[in-house]
Amino acid sequence: MSDFQIDGVSKSYGSNKVLDNISLSLEPQETMVIMGPSGCGKTTLLLITLGALAPDQGEVIVGGKSVNNIPIEDRGIGYVPQDFGLFPHLTVYGNIAFGLRVRNMEDGEIRRAVGSLLEAFKLEGLAERKPRELSGGQKQRVALARALGISPSLLLLDEPLSNIDEATKVEVRRNLKDTLTKLKVTTLCVVHDPEDAFMLGDRIAVMYYGRIIQCAVPDELLRDPKDDVVRKLIAPVYVLKRTQT
Amino acid sequence: MMRDGFEAIINALACVFIAYMLISLFYLYVAVGESFGKVAMALFDSRVLGALTISVLSAFIVGSLAVAVGIPAAYLLTFKEFRGKEALQMLLVDMPQTFPPVTEGLVYLLMFGRFGLAYTFAAVIIAKFYVSAPFTVSFLTRRWREVKNDGYPIIARSLGARTRHLVSWVMLPLSARDLLAGFSLTWARAMGELAATLVFAGAIPWRTETIPTLVYLTSQGAPEIAMAASVIAETLSLIALFSFRWIGGGRK
Numbered sequence: 228m229s230d231f232q233i234d235g236v237s238k239s240y241g242s243n244k245v246l247d248n249i250s251l252s253l254e255p256q257e258t259m260v261i262m263g264p265s266g267c268g269k270t271t272l273l274l275i276t277l278g279a280l281a282p283d284q285g286e287v288i289v290g291g292k293s294v295n296n297i298p299i300e301d302r303g304i305g306y307v308p309q310d311f312g313l314f315p316h317l318t319v320y321g322n323i324a325f326g327l328r329v330r331n332m333e334d335g336e337i338r339r340a341v342g343s344l345l346e347a348f349k350l351e352g353l354a355e356r357k358p359r360e361l362s363g364g365q366k367q368r369v370a371l372a373r374a375l376g377i378s379p380s381l382l383l384l385d386e387p388l389s390n391i392d393e394a395t396k397v398e399v400r401r402n403l404k405d406t407l408t409k410l411k412v413t414t415l416c417v418v419h420d421p422e423d424a425f426m427l428g429d430r431i432a433v434m435y436y437g438r439i440i441q442c443a444v445p446d447e448l449l450r451d452p453k454d455d456v457v458r459k460l461i462a463p464v465y466v467l468k469r470t471q472t
Numbered sequence: 473m474m475r476d477g478f479e480a481i482i483n484a485l486a487c488v489f490i491a492y493m494l495i496s497l498f499y500l501y502v503a504v505g506e507s508f509g510k511v512a513m514a515l516f517d518s519r520v521l522g523a524l525t526i527s528v529l530s531a532f533i534v535g536s537l538a539v540a541v542g543i544p545a546a547y548l549l550t551f552k553e554f555r556g557k558e559a560l561q562m563l564l565v566d567m568p569q570t571f572p573p574v575t576e577g578l579v580y581l582l583m584f585g586r587f588g589l590a591y592t593f594a595a596v597i598i599a600k601f602y603v604s605a606p607f608t609v610s611f612l613t614r615r616w617r618e619v620k621n622d623g624y625p626i627i628a629r630s631l632g633a634r635t636r637h638l639v640s641w642v643m644l645p646l647s648a649r650d651l652l653a654g655f656s657l658t659w660a661r662a663m664g665e666l667a668a669t670l671v672f673a674g675a676i677p678w679r680t681e682t683i684p685t686l687v688y689l690t691s692q693g694a695p696e697i698a699m700a701a702s703v704i705a706e707t708l709s710l711i712a713l714f715s716f717r718w719i720g721g722g723r724k
Contacts, residue, residue: 279626299629306630312623316645325641326631377631 230255230413231381236285238271245271247437249285251415253381258407258414260428261439262421262460268437269417270309273383276415278302289380305374305412309386311366313358319345319369320354326377344372348406363391364399371403375410382407384416388423400426421461425449433457497706504703507696514700522678523686524704530596530682531604531662537597538605538658539651546612547639550620561613565606576602577671584672595673596680604662611654615647653719660712663705 231253238246245268253259261269274280276287278299286293294302313322323344327337345351348368358366367387374382391399404427407414418424424431425445432442433456441453449465452458504511514520549561580598581590589595619625619642628642644651666684673680675689683705691698 274626277626277630279629299626300632300634302630303632304630306627308623308627310623312627314624314627314642314646325628325633328641329632329634329637373631 230257230290231415232286232288233272233276234286234288236272236275236282236287238268238275238280238283245437246275246282249437249439251432251439251442253413253415255413256411257429258416258427259430259432260424261415261417261432261434262424262428263417263419263434264460265419267434269419269434270385272434273306273385273415273417276381277304277306277383303377303380305377305379305382307367307370307374307382307384307387310390311358311370313361313366313369313373315358318355318357319350319361322358322369323373323376325373330377340376344376348372362395364395364402367391367399367403371406375412379412382412382414384414386418387416387427388418388420403427421464425461425464433460435460500699500702500706504699507699510696511699511703514694514696515704517697517700519677519681519686520697520701520704523681523683523701526593526596526678526680527663527682527684527705528708530593530600531659533597534600534604534662535608535655535659537601538608539655541605542608542612542651542654543639543644545609546616547635547643549609549613550616551625565610565613568603568606571602573603573665573667574671577668580668580672590672591674591676591680593673593679596669596682599668599672600662600665603665603668604658607657607661608651608654611650611657612647615650616643619643619646649719653716656712656716656719660709660716663708663712 233249233251236246236249237244249268249272251259251261261272263269271280275282278287278294278297282295286295288294289302289304314325317325320341323341324337327340332340341354345354348371350365350368350372353361353365353369358369361369367390387403388396388400400423407427416427418427428445430442430444431448432439433448434440435456441448441457443451448457448461452461545564549557549564577599580595584590584595584598589598624642624646625638628638633641664684665682666688669680669682670685670688675681675685681689683701686701687698687705690701
């Protein structure tokens with residue numbers, strides 16, 4: 228049985244149907260990337276999964292059970308927003324410790340847990356810095372450490388590379404991929420850049436105007452795009468592959 | 473060099489307005505200077521000191537109460553969605569600014585008079601609270617909505633935060649300056665309230681008489697007392713305004 232499912236989820240704002248009967252299923256430890264142009268409903272789907280928005284129809288299922296009626300704070304889903312959302316008044320340590328303090332862990336236990344996360348995410352020496360003193364890549368690692376600190380059943384990443392400088396993007400992307408592979412946490416990630424999608428995803432769901440039009444592993448998507456829309460959306464990757472070969 | 477005649481008219485009218493406002497603001501100090509000896513003596517008059525004590529103390533209590541109820545009110549107006557929310561905000565925040573204070577005093581006299589609250593120190597606080605507390609509610613709500621739009625509450629909730637964690641670890645630290653600014657404006661408005669206090673609390677020296685009521689009652693018979701009380705009130709309000717600017721100016 229899959230770890231996590233979205234089953235027939237729809238959402239409208241007035242007469243504007245943002246999500247139209249979306250169904251997805253993630254295998255344990257898989258990274259699924261939802262790829263699509265801006266405004267196609269990716270972030271709405273992520274917020275429904277997180278519990279910050281209620282779907283009009285359909286269910287979010289974690290471990291075989293619907294979590295539609297479970298509030299966001301009890302879902303145990305890790306979330307890294309587009310701008311990383313680090314609390315500006317807290318240090319790196321304070322940000323990572325937030326979810327642990329909420330759980331009433333003892334100070335010693337929190338110190339040990341945050342210490343291992345700082346080490347795992349190569350953040351040693353930055354514990355006392357404020358978010359404004361960090362680079363984009365460092366902010367991303369802090370946000371990941373904070374989200375993973377609560378041992379989530381699912382990790383949600385919203386455009387994780389859109390706030391990273393072009394100069395460091397390739398390195399940050401490689402590090403993110405390594406982290407996701409190493410930590411083996413089931414991840415749902417939305418991106419608009421097809422190159423990012425092909426680099427990060429074990430599978431890619433192509434989304435267009437509120438619908439998933441194809442969901443496949445990257446090679447299959449390249450080899451056998453379902454229609455012209457998919458072909459057009461992944462065109463930059465074709466170009467890239469051609470220039471690499 | 474002036475570009476045209478219309479611009480010259482606009483500039484002249486602006487200068488008249490600025491001069492009028494600044495003269496209104498500082499004329500009191502000029503008048504006090506003219507009869508400095510008498511006013512300086514009146515500064516230590518027992519009635520002035522009593523009014524000052526009651527005014528400052530009641531304004532601090534009103535400011536503290538505004539913070540205590542402003543936090544839950546801001547939470548409701550920021551995070552709860554319900555029909556009539558905008559109308560409620562208008563009634564809580566905007567209406568008290570336009571509601572005639574003298575009528576408000578009468579309302580409290582009718583509402584609480586039967587419980588023996590009229591003409592007490594509690595009546596001073598009740599009368600000042602209605603017009604002053606909205607500043608704190610309004611400042612806090614505006615900032616909390618910004619924090620909400622920045623997405624921090626969703627992140628805190630995703631990490632498991634209950635309402636108490638969200639308010640005390642995220643919302644309040646991120647709005648500390650706005651809370652202080654709201655408090656200082658609430659305090660300044662409470663210091664200046666006259667009509668409702670006069671109707672509901674009266675003017676009993678060292679009990680319910682405040683600086684504004686003292687000025688009102690002595691402006692004809694003992695102008696030096698009125699001037700002494702006024703100069704204190706105006707100076708305190710200038711200090712409150714500059715503190716507010718200083719607190720607000722540091723916000724990012």
